[in-house]
Amino acid sequence: MERTLIILKPDAVQRGLCGTILSRFEQRGFRIAGMKWLKVQEVLAHEHYAEHKGKPFFKELVAYITSAPVIVMALEGPSAIAAARATIGTTNPRDASPGSIRGDFALEVGRNLVHASDSLASAERELRLFFAKEDLFDWDRVTDPWVFSG
Secondary structure, three states: OEEEEEEEOHHHHHOOOHHHHHHHHHHHOOEEEEEEEEOOOHHHHHHHOHHHOOOOOHHHHHHHHOOOOEEEEEEEEOOHHHHHHHHHOOOOHHHOOEOEHHHHHOOEOOEOOEEEOOOHHHHHHHHHHHOOHHHOOOHHHOOOOOOOOO
């Protein structure tokens, strides 16, 4: 079982696509281990996009992710990182397959709706940036028979 960080970016929030996008993940079989609505502060944005520091688009990334509220989620499931990225589609929406989130709803790289961790190491780092350990739900500890356990 893996966990991955998903961010519904400002364009997803502004366009009213959060429910639709969340539904895609739930329909795919992901479980939500954590979710927050927040406005990313500049310091956190710099930490999140640290691997892109020095690149020409870094300032634009930071300005965009801090421009409006986002929804951050910790999703879990088997091969969650690869499965989430397949559900989302390629970074450039013009190359994304129909049926993927970006293929169906996005038009340009700079406004591609969703961020997803790209590796296990990135997922672990990014989840720590946005969630304290106690903020994440442990589905393995569910004992109530009325709660769906997947």
